Amino acid sequence: MVENRPWLTAFSHLVVILGVLIIAFPVWMTFVASTHDASTMLRSPVPLLPGPYLIQNYKEILFQGYARTSGIPLTIALMNSMIMALGICIGKILISITAAFAIVYFRFPFRMAAFWAIFVTLMLPVEVRIVPTYGVVAGLGMINSYSGLIIPLIASATATFLFRQFFLSVPDELAEASRVDGAGPMRFFVDILLPMSRTTIAALFVIQFIYGWNQYLWPLLVTNHESFYTAVMVVARQATAVDATPSWNLIMAAAMLAMLPPVLVVVFMQRQFVRGLVETEK
Amino acid sequence: MEKRVTFDEKTLPYLLVLPQIVITLVFFFWPSAQMIWQSMLLEDAFGGNTRFVWFENFAHLFQDPAYYRSAAITAVFSGAVAVLGLALSLLLAVMADRVIKGATAYKAFLVWPYAVAPAVVGVLWGFLFNPSVGIVAWALRNLFGYEFNYVLNGGQALVLVVFAAVWSQISYNFLFFLAGLQSIPRSLIEAAAIDGAGPGRRFWTIIFPLLSPTGFFLLVVNVIYAFFGTFGVVDALTKGGPAKATEILVFKVYNDGFRGQDLGGSAAQSAILMAIVILLTVVQFRFIERKVHY
Numbered sequence: 001m002v003e004n005r006p007w008l009t010a011f012s013h014l015v016v017i018l019g020v021l022i023i024a025f026p027v028w029m030t031f032v033a034s035t036h037d038a039s040t041m042l043r044s045p046v047p048l049l050p051g052p053y054l055i056q057n058y059k060e061i062l063f064q065g066y067a068r069t070s071g072i073p074l075t076i077a078l079m080n081s082m083i084m085a086l087g088i089c090i091g092k093i094l095i096s097i098t099a100a101f102a103i104v105y106f107r108f109p110f111r112m113a114a115f116w117a118i119f120v121t122l123m124l125p126v127e128v129r130i131v132p133t134y135g136v137v138a139g140l141g142m143i144n145s146y147s148g149l150i151i152p153l154i155a156s157a158t159a160t161f162l163f164r165q166f167f168l169s170v171p172d173e174l175a176e177a178s179r180v181d182g183a184g185p186m187r188f189f190v191d192i193l194l195p196m197s198r199t200t201i202a203a204l205f206v207i208q209f210i211y212g213w214n215q216y217l218w219p220l221l222v223t224n225h226e227s228f229y230t231a232v233m234v235v236a237r238q239a240t241a242v243d244a245t246p247s248w249n250l251i252m253a254a255a256m257l258a259m260l261p262p263v264l265v266v267v268f269m270q271r272q273f274v275r276g277l278v279e280t281e282k
Numbered sequence: 283m284e285k286r287v288t289f290d291e292k293t294l295p296y297l298l299v300l301p302q303i304v305i306t307l308v309f310f311f312w313p314s315a316q317m318i319w320q321s322m323l324l325e326d327a328f329g330g331n332t333r334f335v336w337f338e339n340f341a342h343l344f345q346d347p348a349y350y351r352s353a354a355i356t357a358v359f360s361g362a363v364a365v366l367g368l369a370l371s372l373l374l375a376v377m378a379d380r381v382i383k384g385a386t387a388y389k390a391f392l393v394w395p396y397a398v399a400p401a402v403v404g405v406l407w408g409f410l411f412n413p414s415v416g417i418v419a420w421a422l423r424n425l426f427g428y429e430f431n432y433v434l435n436g437g438q439a440l441v442l443v444v445f446a447a448v449w450s451q452i453s454y455n456f457l458f459f460l461a462g463l464q465s466i467p468r469s470l471i472e473a474a475a476i477d478g479a480g481p482g483r484r485f486w487t488i489i490f491p492l493l494s495p496t497g498f499f500l501l502v503v504n505v506i507y508a509f510f511g512t513f514g515v516v517d518a519l520t521k522g523g524p525a526k527a528t529e530i531l532v533f534k535v536y537n538d539g540f541r542g543q544d545l546g547g548s549a550a551q552s553a554i555l556m557a558i559v560i561l562l563t564v565v566q567f568r569f570i571e572r573k574v575h576y
Contacts, residue, residue, distance in 0.1 A: 029410055118303075
């Protein structure tokens, strides 16, 4: 602190605390709603403090589902989300790290063409090519499959650039030394580069897990069977279903469960998260 | 920058880039090319005849008042999301930066909204403002006598979508602003303080100008986010309604292409959106080049 202004400091604390409370309020209300019974949540004003139905609601949504829309247990949707998020995460890291390795450590015809092809994908988000991409995926018979949920999303310019950036900062002496010792490129990659990339991989893992888990438009396009719906999709479907007496307690319990895994990842891996967020924007 | 030391292999590098390139070609380039091709085709209502019509679909689009309406809604929406999001997160970041003690604790309480899926954010805000059971709608009605019904009122629906979208993006902006603030040399601020500049004056003459690269970067990112990243918020909250009052361009592409089955028109809209995203990406990268020399 440059100078001592107790009032200003107190004011700063007040503003930030107010901000924190306002930001947390929607989630607090969601949590409160998930702990009451359905009829309480239909009487306005709804309670501001938790009720006694927490375990019952979560049990019902997890193992029986929301009968008004589909009635499949949320555990299935959560499992689908987990498979999709981990698949996207691992897939992206795998194909990006190998591509970056090839682009940095080899000289081959079309090297720059490959680099630019990957770069241009930044300018083609799925939102602008919705219909034709759906056509391609349908043509390949990937509707309602995990491969359809995962593979079209794993190309990643940002991850490739991040690894490329990191590899460029690795001292040349390491590659030289391993060559002198007779190690081939794959040996160098597995024994030296991979262990050195640990922190980059961890940062990317956090960011891409959140990205994969929170996908909405893509699963909406490539799935039309309940057994492949993701948790985020199920929550949105339940909440927007036209219904005179919605069970807000169950809808909100599902919403809590759908946001829990990525929020836990951010909270417990905050350092990697911040790093990943800042680095991928370079 | 290039490596001096490289490996000599003929086929290995191709095998290494192959998976990424195949996915890029099959799921990015091929559909994009198809989209541009489709934007010049006209299909009759029964899907029987397809004709090549050059830019007729674009011409239709530019004569369509509904398209201009959607474009105007998108402009208002993204402007509001960017301005409100940046202003609020800058305020929080400046205040958090002032209090050295607790800054990291506050950070932990402000970063997690990033992890909540936009579609879930839509559900959360829809519940708060639900006309029959929403606690905020209730409070507005009974404490302030203000009737808030986003299901019927288009203007209120747009306001609500903006709030939800800002909430979803605020932690991202906050983190970048906080990092920007923490990289400003303390000596500059101390020198100004010794010269007698108060906190307000220091903010506007030193901190704010030094933050402008971060602010500009975030502006571009927020506009890209408002254009493309908010589909989930809109779909879960209003589905573009009521009466298309929140139908932003991305949502219109989806609606016309999937619900309306107007493939040519949807593809033409996609092509225009693609031009916008290319423009924004170029701006973003030009800017980052400058940031290095700043």
